[in-house]
Amino acid sequence: MGIRNKLFLIFLGTFLVLILAASGFYYLSFVRSLNTYLDERQQEQVERLAEHLGSLYQQTGSWNFLLEEPRRLKRLYRLAGDEDRHRGKNDDHRHLQLLDTDKELLMGPPAPPRLRVEVPILANNQLAGYLTYPNQEAIRDKLDDRFLERQLRFVLWMLAEGVVLSLLVSWLLARHLVAPILALTHHTRALQEGDYSGRLNSPRRDELGRLGHQLDQLSLRLEQGQQARQRWFSDIAHELRTPLAILQGELEALSDGIRPLTLDAIKALETETRQLTHLVNDLHDLALADGGNLRYQLVEEDLAQLTHDVLDSYRHLFDQKQFIVDRWLPESAWLLMDPVRIRQLLDNLLQNSLKYTHDGGQLRVSLDCTGKQWTLVLEDSAPGVPDASLPHLFDHLYRVESSRNRRTGGAGLGLAICQRIAEAHGGSIRAEHSPLGGVRITLTLPGESV
Incomplete structure (x- = not known):
């Protein structure tokens, strides 16, 4: 029933x-x-x-x-x-x-x-x-008996009318209460079948209305997740297709004798292979981070010294692009972290600055303690990022360039990995406009054990 x-x-x-x-x-x-x-x-x-x-x-x-x-x-x-x-x-x-x-x-x-x-x-x-x-x-x-009989007939008529009204009101109430439940059932069946485009848009303000609103929000999230998943697969295919196409073209040129088998040709193949390996590793790390399977070895480490070391390792690249690097770092900043993952985060941020910032630009790195948390700020000079792109910088495979130029913009996975690393440490990372004309990345990490 x-x-x-x-x-x-x-x-x-x-x-x-x-x-x-x-x-x-x-x-x-x-x-x-x-x-x-x-x-x-x-x-x-x-x-x-x-x-x-x-x-x-x-x-x-x-x-x-x-x-x-x-x-x-x-x-x-x-x-x-x-x-x-x-x-x-x-x-x-x-x-x-x-x-x-x-x-x-x-x-x-x-x-x-x-x-x-x-x-x-x-x-x-x-x-x-x-x-x-x-x-x-x-x-x-x-x-007297006739009078009582008339009253009894009146009561019976009233009872009969009450039964008819009860049938009508019961049917209307049951229909009114079940209608939203049937709508919820049909909507959930559509969600089960993979159709996330439908919406209930219920005007009710009771518990069923709130449930319908929550289902609409769930439909929206599922639809966005489906679109993101489709875009994710499309972007991955695009990113993998480009280096594979280059490798295939280079190998065909070598095998057909169009290009001589020289050391430069082998280095070009090695460069594309290295790019493809880097992309696959980034995809693997991001997949592990999204699934909560990326391993972290948390130890007491000096974040200030680690930042100095990473900046020193990029000194040659900074000199090539004539970067002016300003450091505002304390003598020490001890906190519980995974130094390998934090170094990976800093590498991604510095590589982005090297890729996007014009030659002769400026990079400012500062580290400060506020309360029980440390705040690491990296600011670079022009060019900046449009306002509409700031909220999406940490999305998978997102790049400000619409042309998706690999050699200029990379794969668009570095900042997404940075966000996962920051969240795994109990911190956060955000992007803003830099007063130097570029992008300001703010990394916040807890100063105590996580």
Whole structure:
């Protein structure tokens, strides 16, 4: 049984129980209230009649005035306050009994004692007799029964209308509640089949609406991940195809005799092979980093000395491009890190500066401690990076150059690897515009154990 049918039966059962309970309570309460009202009214009327009879008994000294003229009781009953009440042939006064002080019947029809209500008659504060009347259960006539039947029919009609309304409301409620669930089911089925383009766009503000909004966000993330994966495979194929095409062309030229087999030709092949190896290694490192499988050997190391060593190793390349390198490094900066991975990070950053910065440019490296973290900043001079490219510098295979020139722009994996290394150390890395005209890379690492 589906959830819609279950909800329908639950709502219908609940409404029916409530309607039955309300209808039964109304009918029983009405009947009881009516009987109580009639009893109280008759008792009040009989008490007034008893007062009249007590006055007349005090004047005559006996009950002969009633025994000799029984119709007088009817007139007195009407004078007691029920002159407008008509009940056909069976008037209420015919059910009255007059008893003496010993509760012996003087006039009126006999009635069982258990159904009688006795009202004492006092004359000059002395008991003169009793006036009794039966309760409503004993004197109920056809008119009362017809009135109760009409009320019962009204209750039954109300109950039937309530059942119809319960069916309608239960069906509408079940449909209203199940509709978003069915939409969520269809949407998740589409996601399961690989269609991430659909959106629910639910206007609801309840829990189902929030769930639909979260599914839309999941669809968006999956769609972006699918697009990124497709772009990733396309970019990898492109990056691998270029050095392989060069190698194939060089080898075909050598084998066909177009190019002589010289040392320069072998060096050219070696250069392309080295480029291809570097690319494959970067892809491997990035895949390990994304999967959390890139190993780190964390030891206490001086980041300031490590930075000096890396900068010294690039001194020859800096001199070739006539770079001005400014160092603002403390005497020591001990922290827990993997020196091999941090050196790899610094190598990638410095290689980017060498590739992109114009000859005769400037590079500024500073290291500072703020609170419990160390901040390493590398700034280079022009050219800079467009504003739209700054958030994407750490994406896989992203390069500012649209031409994707390998010899100028590299493979676009260095900064992505840097980001994974920084995150693995519990730090962060970000790119901004440099006041020198180029790019400012800020690396933040915790100063205590991670």
